[in-house]
Amino acid sequence: MNSEQQNVLIKGKREGLFIYFNEDCSYSDIINELTEKLSTNVFSNGQSRTPVFIETGHRYLKEYQEKEIKEIINQTKNLYINSFQSLVITKENALKMKQRSEIVREMRIVRSGQVIESQGDLLLIGDVNPGGKLVANGNIFVLGNLRGIAHAGAAGDREAVVVATNMDPMQIYISDLFSRAPEKDSESDGFNFDFAYVNNENKIVLDSINNLAKIRSNLAKIERGI
Protein backbone atom coordinates (compact mmCIF):
# COMPACT_ATOMS: atom_id res chain seq x y z
CA MET A 1 0.00 0.00 0.00
CA ASN A 2 1.20 3.46 -0.83
CA SER A 3 1.78 5.20 2.45
CA GLU A 4 2.35 8.64 0.92
CA GLN A 5 -1.12 8.90 -0.55
CA GLN A 6 -3.99 7.73 1.56
CA ASN A 7 -7.02 6.31 -0.20
CA VAL A 8 -9.19 6.71 2.85
CA LEU A 9 -8.83 9.85 4.90
CA ILE A 10 -10.44 10.02 8.32
CA LYS A 11 -10.87 13.34 10.05
CA GLY A 12 -12.33 13.94 13.46
CA LYS A 13 -14.50 17.04 13.73
CA ARG A 14 -16.84 18.40 16.33
CA GLU A 15 -19.88 16.86 14.59
CA GLY A 16 -18.28 13.45 14.33
CA LEU A 17 -16.02 11.42 12.09
CA PHE A 18 -15.60 12.52 8.44
CA ILE A 19 -14.37 9.87 6.01
CA TYR A 20 -13.12 10.97 2.58
CA PHE A 21 -12.39 8.56 -0.28
CA ASN A 22 -9.70 9.00 -2.91
CA GLU A 23 -11.42 9.52 -6.26
CA ASP A 24 -8.82 7.77 -8.43
CA CYS A 25 -7.96 4.49 -6.72
CA SER A 26 -9.84 1.23 -7.19
CA TYR A 27 -12.87 0.29 -5.11
CA SER A 28 -11.12 -2.72 -3.58
CA ASP A 29 -8.27 -0.48 -2.36
CA ILE A 30 -10.80 1.63 -0.50
CA ILE A 31 -12.44 -1.38 1.10
CA ASN A 32 -9.08 -2.80 2.16
CA GLU A 33 -7.83 0.43 3.62
CA LEU A 34 -11.12 1.26 5.32
CA THR A 35 -11.27 -2.16 6.96
CA GLU A 36 -7.68 -1.88 8.07
CA LYS A 37 -8.04 1.60 9.51
CA LEU A 38 -11.20 0.79 11.38
CA SER A 39 -9.77 -2.42 12.78
CA THR A 40 -7.52 -0.46 15.17
CA ASN A 41 -8.93 0.04 18.61
CA VAL A 42 -8.82 3.84 18.36
CA PHE A 43 -12.50 4.11 17.52
CA SER A 44 -13.90 1.68 20.06
CA ASN A 45 -12.47 3.41 23.12
CA GLY A 46 -15.00 6.15 23.80
CA GLN A 47 -18.18 5.76 25.75
CA SER A 48 -20.68 7.38 23.40
CA ARG A 49 -21.49 6.40 19.82
CA THR A 50 -19.88 8.61 17.18
CA PRO A 51 -21.71 9.69 14.01
CA VAL A 52 -19.90 9.09 10.72
CA PHE A 53 -20.16 11.37 7.69
CA ILE A 54 -19.00 9.75 4.44
CA GLU A 55 -17.91 11.94 1.52
CA THR A 56 -17.30 9.96 -1.67
CA GLY A 57 -16.42 13.01 -3.79
CA HIS A 58 -16.69 12.41 -7.53
CA ARG A 59 -16.61 8.66 -7.15
CA TYR A 60 -19.86 6.97 -8.14
CA LEU A 61 -20.73 4.08 -5.86
CA LYS A 62 -23.19 1.42 -6.93
CA GLU A 63 -25.94 0.40 -4.59
CA TYR A 64 -24.25 -2.82 -3.38
CA GLN A 65 -20.96 -0.92 -2.85
CA GLU A 66 -22.70 1.68 -0.72
CA LYS A 67 -24.30 -1.11 1.26
CA GLU A 68 -20.96 -2.85 1.79
CA ILE A 69 -19.33 0.32 3.13
CA LYS A 70 -22.27 1.01 5.42
CA GLU A 71 -21.94 -2.51 6.82
CA ILE A 72 -18.24 -2.09 7.53
CA ILE A 73 -18.91 1.14 9.45
CA ASN A 74 -21.89 -0.21 11.35
CA GLN A 75 -19.96 -3.34 12.38
CA THR A 76 -17.32 -1.17 14.01
CA LYS A 77 -18.07 -0.61 17.67
CA ASN A 78 -19.35 2.85 18.66
CA LEU A 79 -19.74 4.08 15.05
CA TYR A 80 -22.91 4.72 13.06
CA ILE A 81 -23.62 6.24 9.66
CA ASN A 82 -25.05 9.74 9.80
CA SER A 83 -24.86 10.76 6.15
CA PHE A 84 -23.61 9.43 2.82
CA GLN A 85 -22.70 12.26 0.45
CA SER A 86 -21.70 12.01 -3.16
CA LEU A 87 -21.05 14.73 -5.72
CA VAL A 88 -22.29 12.57 -8.63
CA ILE A 89 -25.57 10.88 -9.52
CA THR A 90 -26.63 8.83 -12.54
CA LYS A 91 -28.42 10.42 -15.49
CA GLU A 92 -31.40 8.25 -14.64
CA ASN A 93 -31.71 9.65 -11.14
CA ALA A 94 -31.11 13.18 -12.38
CA LEU A 95 -33.97 12.87 -14.85
CA LYS A 96 -36.25 11.47 -12.17
CA MET A 97 -35.34 14.34 -9.90
CA LYS A 98 -36.07 16.83 -12.63
CA GLN A 99 -39.45 15.28 -13.35
CA ARG A 100 -40.32 15.25 -9.68
CA SER A 101 -39.59 18.93 -9.31
CA GLU A 102 -41.77 19.80 -12.29
CA ILE A 103 -45.41 20.87 -12.10
CA VAL A 104 -47.82 19.42 -14.65
CA ARG A 105 -50.53 21.95 -15.46
CA GLU A 106 -53.92 20.93 -16.87
CA MET A 107 -56.94 23.08 -17.59
CA ARG A 108 -60.06 20.96 -18.07
CA ILE A 109 -62.73 18.90 -16.35
CA VAL A 110 -61.56 15.44 -15.34
CA ARG A 111 -64.67 13.38 -15.95
CA SER A 112 -65.67 9.91 -14.79
CA GLY A 113 -63.22 7.32 -16.11
CA GLN A 114 -60.47 9.83 -16.91
CA VAL A 115 -57.05 9.88 -15.22
CA ILE A 116 -54.34 12.58 -15.14
CA GLU A 117 -50.87 11.54 -14.01
CA SER A 118 -47.82 13.57 -13.03
CA GLN A 119 -44.24 12.62 -12.12
CA GLY A 120 -44.06 15.74 -9.96
CA ASP A 121 -46.72 18.09 -8.68
CA LEU A 122 -50.06 18.39 -10.44
CA LEU A 123 -51.99 21.63 -10.87
CA LEU A 124 -55.50 21.22 -12.24
CA ILE A 125 -57.56 24.24 -13.18
CA GLY A 126 -61.06 22.74 -13.34
CA ASP A 127 -63.18 20.16 -11.56
CA VAL A 128 -62.59 16.49 -10.87
CA ASN A 129 -65.97 14.82 -11.25
CA PRO A 130 -66.99 11.65 -9.38
CA GLY A 131 -65.10 8.74 -10.94
CA GLY A 132 -62.30 10.97 -12.26
CA LYS A 133 -58.79 10.43 -10.88
CA LEU A 134 -55.59 12.42 -10.31
CA VAL A 135 -52.28 10.66 -9.61
CA ALA A 136 -49.07 12.56 -8.77
CA ASN A 137 -45.73 11.66 -7.23
CA GLY A 138 -45.75 15.10 -5.65
CA ASN A 139 -48.54 17.33 -4.39
CA ILE A 140 -51.94 17.85 -5.99
CA PHE A 141 -53.52 21.29 -6.29
CA VAL A 142 -57.06 21.61 -7.64
CA LEU A 143 -58.43 25.03 -8.52
CA GLY A 144 -62.01 23.76 -8.61
CA ASN A 145 -64.18 21.06 -7.09
CA LEU A 146 -62.50 17.82 -6.11
CA ARG A 147 -65.35 15.30 -6.29
CA GLY A 148 -63.35 12.33 -7.55
CA ILE A 149 -60.19 10.51 -6.44
CA ALA A 150 -56.80 12.09 -5.70
CA HIS A 151 -53.56 10.20 -5.06
CA ALA A 152 -50.65 12.40 -3.96
CA GLY A 153 -47.13 11.19 -3.19
CA ALA A 154 -47.84 8.11 -5.27
CA ALA A 155 -44.18 7.01 -5.28
CA GLY A 156 -44.13 6.89 -1.50
CA ASP A 157 -43.93 10.49 -0.25
CA ARG A 158 -46.05 10.83 2.87
CA GLU A 159 -45.20 14.53 3.08
CA ALA A 160 -47.32 15.19 -0.02
CA VAL A 161 -50.59 17.12 0.28
CA VAL A 162 -53.84 17.44 -1.66
CA VAL A 163 -55.23 20.97 -1.90
CA ALA A 164 -58.60 21.86 -3.43
CA THR A 165 -60.76 24.96 -3.61
CA ASN A 166 -63.74 22.78 -2.79
CA MET A 167 -62.99 19.48 -1.09
CA ASP A 168 -65.68 16.85 -1.63
CA PRO A 169 -63.65 13.78 -2.64
CA MET A 170 -64.72 10.17 -3.08
CA GLN A 171 -61.32 8.98 -1.87
CA ILE A 172 -57.95 10.48 -1.03
CA TYR A 173 -54.70 8.53 -1.13
CA ILE A 174 -51.39 9.89 0.13
CA SER A 175 -48.44 7.57 -0.50
CA ASP A 176 -49.66 4.15 0.70
CA LEU A 177 -52.38 5.55 2.96
CA PHE A 178 -56.01 5.74 2.02
CA SER A 179 -58.99 7.65 3.28
CA ARG A 180 -62.61 7.56 2.23
CA ALA A 181 -64.08 10.45 4.16
CA PRO A 182 -61.20 12.50 5.54
CA GLU A 183 -61.61 13.55 9.15
CA LYS A 184 -61.87 17.25 9.74
CA ASP A 185 -59.16 18.88 11.81
CA SER A 186 -59.29 22.20 13.64
CA GLU A 187 -60.74 25.29 12.01
CA SER A 188 -61.83 23.47 8.87
CA ASP A 189 -64.88 25.37 7.65
CA GLY A 190 -67.23 23.30 5.54
CA PHE A 191 -64.57 21.67 3.35
CA ASN A 192 -63.88 25.00 1.67
CA PHE A 193 -60.33 25.49 0.44
CA ASP A 194 -59.01 22.66 2.51
CA PHE A 195 -56.01 20.45 2.16
CA ALA A 196 -55.44 16.82 3.08
CA TYR A 197 -52.22 15.61 4.66
CA VAL A 198 -50.84 12.74 6.74
CA ASN A 199 -50.72 13.62 10.44
CA ASN A 200 -48.41 12.25 13.12
CA GLU A 201 -50.68 9.27 13.70
CA ASN A 202 -50.34 8.26 10.03
CA LYS A 203 -53.93 9.19 9.28
CA ILE A 204 -55.13 11.37 6.43
CA VAL A 205 -56.87 14.45 7.80
CA LEU A 206 -58.27 17.68 6.39
CA ASP A 207 -57.32 21.09 7.62
CA SER A 208 -57.97 24.68 6.62
CA ILE A 209 -55.66 26.17 4.00
CA ASN A 210 -54.59 28.75 6.59
CA ASN A 211 -52.64 26.05 8.39
CA LEU A 212 -50.83 24.71 5.32
CA ALA A 213 -47.79 26.93 5.83
CA LYS A 214 -47.52 25.75 9.43
CA ILE A 215 -47.90 22.04 8.69
CA ARG A 216 -45.87 21.81 5.46
CA SER A 217 -43.52 24.77 5.68
CA ASN A 218 -41.13 23.51 3.00
CA LEU A 219 -43.86 23.10 0.35
CA ALA A 220 -42.87 26.17 -1.64
CA LYS A 221 -39.15 25.43 -1.67
CA ILE A 222 -37.76 24.44 -5.04
CA GLU A 223 -35.37 21.75 -3.84
CA ARG A 224 -38.15 19.81 -2.16
CA GLY A 225 -37.75 16.09 -2.82
CA ILE A 226 -34.15 16.32 -4.02
Place this chain on the structure above:
Amino acid sequence: MGDAIVITSGKGGVGKTTTTANIGTSLALLGKKVVLVDTDIGLRNLDVVLGLDNRVIFDLVDVCHGRCKVNQALIKDKRFEGLSLLPAAQLADKSAVNTAQMKELIEELKKDHDFVLIDCPAGIEQGFKNAVVGANKAIVVTTPDPSAVRDADRVIGLLEQEGHIDPPRLIINRIRTQMLSKGETLEIDEITNILSIELLGIVADDDEVIKAAKDREPIALNPKNRVSIAYRNIARRLLGESIPLQNLTEDVGVFAKVKKFFGIR
Protein backbone atom coordinates in the same frame (compact mmCIF):
# COMPACT_ATOMS: atom_id res chain seq x y z
CA MET B 1 -74.73 19.76 -46.14
CA GLY B 2 -76.70 19.10 -42.96
CA ASP B 3 -75.74 18.46 -39.35
CA ALA B 4 -75.28 14.96 -38.01
CA ILE B 5 -76.28 14.90 -34.34
CA VAL B 6 -75.69 11.85 -32.19
CA ILE B 7 -78.07 11.37 -29.26
CA THR B 8 -76.41 9.39 -26.51
CA SER B 9 -76.44 8.83 -22.75
CA GLY B 10 -74.25 5.92 -21.69
CA LYS B 11 -76.97 4.57 -19.43
CA GLY B 12 -79.97 2.75 -20.88
CA GLY B 13 -83.59 3.71 -20.33
CA VAL B 14 -83.14 7.46 -19.95
CA GLY B 15 -85.06 8.20 -23.15
CA LYS B 16 -82.59 8.40 -26.04
CA THR B 17 -84.98 6.84 -28.54
CA THR B 18 -87.98 8.90 -27.38
CA THR B 19 -85.85 12.03 -27.54
CA THR B 20 -84.60 11.18 -31.04
CA ALA B 21 -88.13 10.53 -32.31
CA ASN B 22 -89.55 13.71 -30.80
CA ILE B 23 -86.76 16.09 -31.80
CA GLY B 24 -86.94 14.60 -35.30
CA THR B 25 -90.71 15.11 -35.41
CA SER B 26 -90.39 18.66 -34.09
CA LEU B 27 -87.74 19.55 -36.67
CA ALA B 28 -89.92 18.06 -39.41
CA LEU B 29 -92.86 20.12 -38.15
CA LEU B 30 -90.67 23.19 -38.58
CA GLY B 31 -90.22 22.23 -42.23
CA LYS B 32 -86.76 20.68 -42.05
CA LYS B 33 -85.68 17.59 -43.91
CA VAL B 34 -84.75 15.06 -41.25
CA VAL B 35 -83.52 11.48 -41.22
CA LEU B 36 -83.42 9.38 -38.05
CA VAL B 37 -80.79 6.65 -37.92
CA ASP B 38 -81.26 3.79 -35.47
CA THR B 39 -77.82 2.37 -34.62
CA ASP B 40 -79.03 0.00 -31.92
CA ILE B 41 -78.41 -3.07 -34.07
CA GLY B 42 -80.10 -6.14 -32.62
CA LEU B 43 -82.47 -4.13 -30.40
CA ARG B 44 -84.31 -2.04 -32.95
CA ASN B 45 -86.80 0.37 -31.34
CA LEU B 46 -87.04 3.64 -33.20
CA ASP B 47 -89.36 2.18 -35.87
CA VAL B 48 -91.74 1.02 -33.12
CA VAL B 49 -91.80 4.41 -31.41
CA LEU B 50 -92.65 6.06 -34.72
CA GLY B 51 -95.23 3.39 -35.63
CA LEU B 52 -93.32 2.45 -38.78
CA ASP B 53 -92.23 -1.05 -37.81
CA ASN B 54 -94.41 -2.81 -40.37
CA ARG B 55 -92.72 -0.91 -43.23
CA VAL B 56 -89.15 -2.09 -42.56
CA ILE B 57 -87.76 -3.95 -45.56
CA PHE B 58 -84.09 -3.04 -45.75
CA ASP B 59 -81.99 -1.82 -42.84
CA LEU B 60 -78.73 -0.16 -41.87
CA VAL B 61 -76.68 -3.35 -42.17
CA ASP B 62 -78.06 -3.97 -45.67
CA VAL B 63 -76.98 -0.47 -46.71
CA CYS B 64 -73.52 -0.76 -45.18
CA HIS B 65 -72.91 -4.10 -46.93
CA GLY B 66 -74.16 -2.78 -50.26
CA ARG B 67 -77.21 -5.05 -50.43
CA CYS B 68 -79.40 -2.04 -51.24
CA LYS B 69 -79.17 1.68 -51.93
CA VAL B 70 -79.61 4.17 -49.10
CA ASN B 71 -82.85 5.52 -50.60
CA GLN B 72 -84.34 2.05 -50.74
CA ALA B 73 -83.82 1.53 -47.03
CA LEU B 74 -85.16 4.93 -45.93
CA ILE B 75 -88.75 4.76 -44.68
CA LYS B 76 -90.79 7.91 -45.29
CA ASP B 77 -92.88 8.84 -42.29
CA LYS B 78 -96.61 8.44 -42.89
CA ARG B 79 -97.35 11.87 -41.38
CA PHE B 80 -94.83 14.24 -42.99
CA GLU B 81 -92.77 14.45 -46.13
CA GLY B 82 -89.71 15.75 -44.34
CA LEU B 83 -89.15 12.88 -41.91
CA SER B 84 -87.60 9.53 -42.73
CA LEU B 85 -86.08 6.64 -40.82
CA LEU B 86 -83.16 4.33 -41.43
CA PRO B 87 -83.92 1.35 -39.17
CA ALA B 88 -81.35 -0.88 -37.47
CA ALA B 89 -81.08 -4.56 -38.32
CA GLN B 90 -82.75 -6.89 -35.88
CA LEU B 91 -80.99 -10.14 -36.86
CA ALA B 92 -77.38 -9.01 -36.42
CA ASP B 93 -75.22 -7.48 -33.69
CA LYS B 94 -73.16 -4.34 -33.17
CA SER B 95 -70.12 -5.81 -34.93
CA ALA B 96 -72.07 -6.20 -38.20
CA VAL B 97 -70.90 -2.72 -39.26
CA ASN B 98 -67.63 -0.91 -38.65
CA THR B 99 -66.82 2.75 -38.08
CA ALA B 100 -65.58 3.34 -41.63
CA GLN B 101 -68.88 2.09 -43.09
CA MET B 102 -70.89 4.20 -40.64
CA LYS B 103 -68.89 7.32 -41.42
CA GLU B 104 -69.46 6.88 -45.14
CA LEU B 105 -73.19 6.29 -44.58
CA ILE B 106 -73.68 9.40 -42.42
CA GLU B 107 -71.71 11.52 -44.90
CA GLU B 108 -74.04 10.40 -47.65
CA LEU B 109 -77.17 11.11 -45.57
CA LYS B 110 -75.89 14.59 -44.66
CA LYS B 111 -75.84 15.50 -48.36
CA ASP B 112 -79.61 15.58 -48.84
CA HIS B 113 -80.93 16.18 -45.30
CA ASP B 114 -80.88 19.21 -43.01
CA PHE B 115 -80.53 17.00 -39.94
CA VAL B 116 -79.27 13.46 -39.45
CA LEU B 117 -80.25 12.35 -35.94
CA ILE B 118 -78.33 9.27 -34.80
CA ASP B 119 -79.95 7.25 -32.02
CA CYS B 120 -77.07 5.71 -30.08
CA PRO B 121 -77.34 2.40 -28.20
CA ALA B 122 -76.63 2.27 -24.45
CA GLY B 123 -73.06 1.56 -23.43
CA ILE B 124 -69.69 2.81 -24.66
CA GLU B 125 -68.58 -0.13 -26.79
CA GLN B 126 -68.68 -0.78 -30.53
CA GLY B 127 -72.27 0.45 -30.89
CA PHE B 128 -71.33 3.79 -29.31
CA LYS B 129 -68.26 4.13 -31.54
CA ASN B 130 -70.34 3.42 -34.64
CA ALA B 131 -72.94 6.00 -33.64
CA VAL B 132 -70.41 8.71 -32.85
CA VAL B 133 -67.98 8.38 -35.75
CA GLY B 134 -70.00 10.27 -38.35
CA ALA B 135 -71.49 12.94 -36.07
CA ASN B 136 -70.42 16.58 -35.90
CA LYS B 137 -72.69 17.47 -32.97
CA ALA B 138 -73.83 15.57 -29.90
CA ILE B 139 -76.71 15.65 -27.46
CA VAL B 140 -76.32 13.88 -24.12
CA VAL B 141 -79.55 12.75 -22.46
CA THR B 142 -79.68 12.20 -18.71
CA THR B 143 -82.28 11.98 -15.96
CA PRO B 144 -82.17 13.51 -12.45
CA ASP B 145 -80.64 10.31 -11.15
CA PRO B 146 -77.06 10.03 -9.82
CA SER B 147 -76.22 6.93 -11.86
CA ALA B 148 -77.52 8.49 -15.09
CA VAL B 149 -75.52 11.66 -14.36
CA ARG B 150 -72.38 9.61 -13.68
CA ASP B 151 -72.75 7.77 -16.99
CA ALA B 152 -73.47 11.04 -18.80
CA ASP B 153 -70.24 12.44 -17.36
CA ARG B 154 -68.29 9.45 -18.67
CA VAL B 155 -69.87 9.79 -22.11
CA ILE B 156 -69.19 13.54 -22.25
CA GLY B 157 -65.54 12.74 -21.50
CA LEU B 158 -65.45 10.31 -24.42
CA LEU B 159 -67.23 12.75 -26.75
CA GLU B 160 -64.77 15.52 -25.85
CA GLN B 161 -61.94 13.29 -27.03
CA GLU B 162 -63.53 13.05 -30.49
CA GLY B 163 -62.07 15.98 -32.37
CA HIS B 164 -64.81 16.09 -35.00
CA ILE B 165 -67.68 16.76 -32.57
CA ASP B 166 -68.67 20.19 -31.22
CA PRO B 167 -68.95 20.44 -27.41
CA PRO B 168 -71.92 18.22 -26.49
CA ARG B 169 -75.18 19.72 -25.20
CA LEU B 170 -77.41 18.35 -22.47
CA ILE B 171 -81.05 17.36 -22.19
CA ILE B 172 -82.36 16.48 -18.74
CA ASN B 173 -85.25 14.12 -19.31
CA ARG B 174 -88.02 12.67 -17.15
CA ILE B 175 -87.98 15.35 -14.46
CA ARG B 176 -90.56 14.54 -11.78
CA THR B 177 -91.86 18.05 -11.21
CA GLN B 178 -93.59 17.31 -7.91
CA MET B 179 -90.48 15.68 -6.46
CA LEU B 180 -88.26 18.42 -7.85
CA SER B 181 -90.33 21.04 -6.05
CA LYS B 182 -90.00 19.15 -2.77
CA GLY B 183 -86.26 18.75 -3.29
CA GLU B 184 -86.46 14.95 -3.48
CA THR B 185 -84.53 14.59 -6.74
CA LEU B 186 -81.30 16.08 -8.03
CA GLU B 187 -81.85 19.70 -8.92
CA ILE B 188 -81.24 20.98 -12.42
CA ASP B 189 -78.44 23.31 -11.45
CA GLU B 190 -76.80 20.52 -9.44
CA ILE B 191 -76.66 18.45 -12.62
CA THR B 192 -75.43 21.26 -14.86
CA ASN B 193 -72.85 22.12 -12.22
CA ILE B 194 -71.29 18.67 -12.33
CA LEU B 195 -71.54 18.11 -16.07
CA SER B 196 -70.80 21.75 -16.94
CA ILE B 197 -71.96 21.63 -20.54
CA GLU B 198 -74.58 23.77 -22.25
CA LEU B 199 -78.16 22.87 -21.28
CA LEU B 200 -80.24 22.36 -24.41
CA GLY B 201 -83.52 21.53 -22.71
CA ILE B 202 -85.42 20.07 -19.79
CA VAL B 203 -88.26 17.62 -20.26
CA ALA B 204 -90.83 16.68 -17.62
CA ASP B 205 -91.87 13.12 -16.83
CA ASP B 206 -95.45 12.92 -18.09
CA ASP B 207 -98.00 10.11 -18.34
CA GLU B 208 -99.01 11.44 -21.77
CA VAL B 209 -95.66 10.21 -23.14
CA ILE B 210 -96.54 6.65 -22.17
CA LYS B 211 -100.01 6.98 -23.69
CA ALA B 212 -98.51 8.34 -26.90
CA ALA B 213 -96.05 5.45 -26.98
CA LYS B 214 -98.95 3.02 -26.78
CA ASP B 215 -100.55 4.75 -29.77
CA ARG B 216 -97.20 4.62 -31.62
CA GLU B 217 -97.14 8.37 -32.12
CA PRO B 218 -94.39 10.75 -30.95
CA ILE B 219 -95.73 13.05 -28.21
CA ALA B 220 -94.40 16.04 -30.18
CA LEU B 221 -97.46 15.76 -32.45
CA ASN B 222 -99.70 16.87 -29.56
CA PRO B 223 -99.50 20.70 -29.59
CA LYS B 224 -100.78 21.24 -26.05
CA ASN B 225 -98.73 18.84 -23.94
CA ARG B 226 -95.81 20.34 -21.95
CA VAL B 227 -93.45 17.55 -23.02
CA SER B 228 -94.34 18.20 -26.62
CA ILE B 229 -93.64 21.92 -26.10
CA ALA B 230 -90.31 21.05 -24.47
CA TYR B 231 -89.25 19.02 -27.52
CA ARG B 232 -90.43 21.70 -29.92
CA ASN B 233 -88.40 24.25 -27.95
CA ILE B 234 -85.35 22.01 -28.16
CA ALA B 235 -85.81 21.76 -31.93
CA ARG B 236 -85.98 25.54 -32.22
CA ARG B 237 -82.87 25.91 -30.05
CA LEU B 238 -81.09 23.53 -32.42
CA LEU B 239 -82.01 25.96 -35.21
CA GLY B 240 -80.31 28.73 -33.26
CA GLU B 241 -83.29 30.46 -31.67
CA SER B 242 -82.98 31.43 -28.03
CA ILE B 243 -85.98 30.25 -26.04
CA PRO B 244 -86.21 30.32 -22.23
CA LEU B 245 -86.49 27.05 -20.36
CA GLN B 246 -89.91 25.88 -19.22
CA ASN B 247 -90.85 26.50 -15.63
CA LEU B 248 -91.52 22.98 -14.42
CA THR B 249 -92.70 23.99 -10.97
CA GLU B 250 -95.54 26.35 -11.89
CA ASP B 251 -98.33 23.92 -11.06
CA VAL B 252 -97.13 23.39 -7.48
CA GLY B 253 -96.35 26.89 -6.31
CA VAL B 254 -93.44 29.25 -5.91
CA PHE B 255 -90.03 27.73 -5.43
CA ALA B 256 -87.55 30.47 -5.29
CA LYS B 257 -84.39 28.54 -5.99
CA VAL B 258 -85.53 26.96 -9.23
CA LYS B 259 -87.26 30.15 -10.33
CA LYS B 260 -84.07 32.05 -9.77
CA PHE B 261 -82.24 29.59 -11.99
CA PHE B 262 -84.82 29.96 -14.73
CA GLY B 263 -84.69 33.71 -14.33
CA ILE B 264 -81.00 33.69 -15.20
CA ARG B 265 -81.49 31.71 -18.37
